[in-house]
Amino acid sequence: NAGVTQTPKFQVxxxxxxxxxxxxxxxxxxxxxxxxxxxxxxxxxxxYSVGAGITDQGEVPNGYNVSRSTTEDFPLRLLSAAPSQxxxxxxxxxxxxxxxxxxxxxxxxxxxxx
Amino acid sequence: KNEVEQSPQNLxxxxxxxxxxxxxxxxxxxxxxxxxQHPGGGIVSLFMLSSGKKKHGRLIATINIQEKHSSLHIxxxxxxxxxxxxxxxxxNTGNQFYFGTGTSLTVIP
Numbered sequence: 485n486a487g488v489t490q491t492p493k494f495q496v497x498x499x500x501x502x503x504x505x506x507x508x509x510x511x512x513x514x515x516x517x518x519x520x521x522x523x524x525x526x527x528x529x530x531x532y533s534v535g536a537g538i539t540d541q542g543e544v545p546n547g548y549n550v551s552r553s554t555t556e557d558f559p560l561r562l563l564s565a566a567p568s569q570x571x572x573x574x575x576x577x578x579x580x581x582x583x584x585x586x587x588x589x590x591x592x593x594x595x596x597x598x
Numbered sequence: 599k600n601e602v603e604q605s606p607q608n609l610x611x612x613x614x615x616x617x618x619x620x621x622x623x624x625x626x627x628x629x630x631x632x633x634x635q636h637p638g639g640g641i642v643s644l645f646m647l648s649s650g651k652k653k654h655g656r657l658i659a660t661i662n663i664q665e666k667h668s669s670l671h672i673x674x675x676x677x678x679x680x681x682x683x684x685x686x687x688x689x690n691t692g693n694q695f696y697f698g699t700g701t702s703l704t705v706i707p
Contacts, residue, residue, distance in 0.1 A: 526697040527686070527695075529695040542695065574641060588643065589642065594639075
């Protein structure tokens with residue numbers, strides 16, 4: 485099925501551990517992005533990519549790394565997890581910025597850092 | 599102060615009512631998005647518009663660029679419309695994405 489696939493759906497980490505949240509899309513979308521959603525604060529952009537080999541920072545990039553080696557995949561890495569990174573993470577993709585075509589969101593990853 | 603403000607924060611309606619959710623923004627954006635988030639947490643993009651009006655089924659989205667205001671209308675509301683509706687503005691470079699905190703809609707049968 486076409487869409488954005490995020491894994492895992494749930495994850496519990498200990499402070500200091502590292503992990504990678506996976507995001508893959510099969511729609512040949514150029515634009516991909518990561519967001520975190522926290523109660524009372526809404527969604528915030530972490531990192532984004534406008535194509536393979538190109539990434540850039542969003543509003544809250546600290547503590548996260550990304551890479552875009554292929555059009556399909558856009559993993560988000562937590563290098564040393566902190567309790568402040570407890571959140572729900574969403575990946576989204578779009579055919580292109582400003583094309584008038586909306587975004588497709590993944591189903592989310594609920595991360596808890598203890 | 600948020601760059602994107604939504605009103606109301608919470609809304610309860612009877613099935614069949616016409617619903618309006620408002621969004622005002624204070625920054626320059628190239629596109630305005632309306633998203634729907636169901637209780638299960640998944641997010642669906644409803645509309646992305648930069649001018650005028652778009653319609654999809656019972657949903658209508660409008661934007662007034664001069665007034666920096668957008669509205670989402672739901673006609674003949676149904677309990678399955680119960681969700682959080684999020685307004686967001688994006689820049690034309692993709693590096694800025696401003697989200698409202700959402701409007702929680704409950705439609706009662």
